[in-house]
Amino acid sequence: MSEDVLRIRTPIGIHYRYSAGPNASSHLRGLMEGKFIGKRCPSCTLVYMPPRSTCAKCGVLLGEDVEVGPKGTITTFCIVNVAFLGQTIKIPYVAATILIDGADLGMQHLIQECETSDVRMGMRVEPVWKPREEWQPSLANITHFRPTGEPDADFDSFSGQL
């Protein structure tokens, strides 16, 4: 009597051509020059960084480029203590939402060069860039953010982000 086939492996793979679209492209080109380029919503004036195609709130195409940052404020964060498949960073480490100066929405990045226990809401941080020769049109040009040593931002200045 033959054994039942209980499982099979059928690997699938498709190659895709990713297209960032014009709005995200100006941001990606900015990263090649070491700049943060956001976009302003022509309707509600919110500055998106990184920009999307449209203002999610108003449903209109984002408008003019706005250079923001490079410094920012940690609005919220988490300390990662759990190992997971594909992890490339040594634990424990801090993943944070950073409100770049001049932007109205936070972006995610890593906080390093300080003890995880020192990281706090309102902490002022700045980006640490890879060597220029390694730059790509990618947010990965920034290895992490580190504390600037400036006084913490007032809670009221970012409480609307939480």
Place this chain on the structure above:
Amino acid sequence: MRDVAIIASAQMANVSTTTATPVEMLLPVINEALANAGMSRADIGFWCHGSCDYMTGQPFSFVMAVDALGAWPPIIESHVEADGAFALYEAWLKIQAGEAETALVFGNGRSSSGDINRTLSLQLDPYVVAPLWPDDRSIAAIQARACLEAGVVTSRQMAAVAVRNHRNAQSNPNALRSGSYSVEGLLDAEVVADPLRALDCPAHADGVTAVILASADTARRLSTRPAWIRGIDHRIDTQNLGNRSMTTLPSAIVAAHKAGVGNDKVDVAELHAPFTHQELLLTAALGLTDATNINPSGGALCANPMMSAGLARLAEAASRIINGTADRAVGHASSGPWMQQNLVCVLEGE
């Protein structure tokens, strides 16, 4: 049953490839549909979207698509992993249930992001068929061969379907392919997937369609001639290619009967039949005759935007009611390489 009508629509001009993001593709079409209806976003009670993440190659791309809607204050929104025509069915139910008076339905796909023939293989049985990566053209060719051998269709009829659709597409600015051909000329053309020739196969496209539905009072207020949905039904056959007839479309026959296609004359039919032999099978399944103007838009043969081509057929059918050139129209949408899933919608003017 509540009276529900299609009152407006808009389509993106189909292209073979675009670098626009799905949101950038959607936004102008949604705006145009709203403008055509004389409505603003705040007037829409329910939003329903049809798309497929395998097309864009991005998980949860349908969530990103909400960026095109302006979801503040919060909106009521839903999504089907299918052609936008099936989203229209959900929106119709929502209005039937009394939970909305208006709905904006949209379908979009950027099939050029990947290899569409490979992507479409993933809709097949994942155990014994999909691992072989059969492309949709080859599977359609097997069906066409069976139909020719059974005498259900002839090569000449197939060529005539291609000639008519490409001729009609010449007056459709959204079509991707059009032209003036002869049956003899097409029969002399090279076979690309025996027995299919290039113009028997659809022009895959990147595209968007948006359609606005409204319940009776709103429809009458906003439109001088709404396209009333008098019947709508969708049915599905087995997914297993070997377990069904190749020479008939069982689920289309049932859907057409339930939607009431045969209850009166049909002035116009817009059929989502990507391959020429499939249009012949579908015409038979729907019981349509020469009295019906079939695919005045050129149909899915001349532009087959993934996840939007079916909704586009409903939009095309409705537009002919709305502009007064037809009194009774059929819009049809399908899914699957052998049209395993069929939606039939009967539209009437007053």
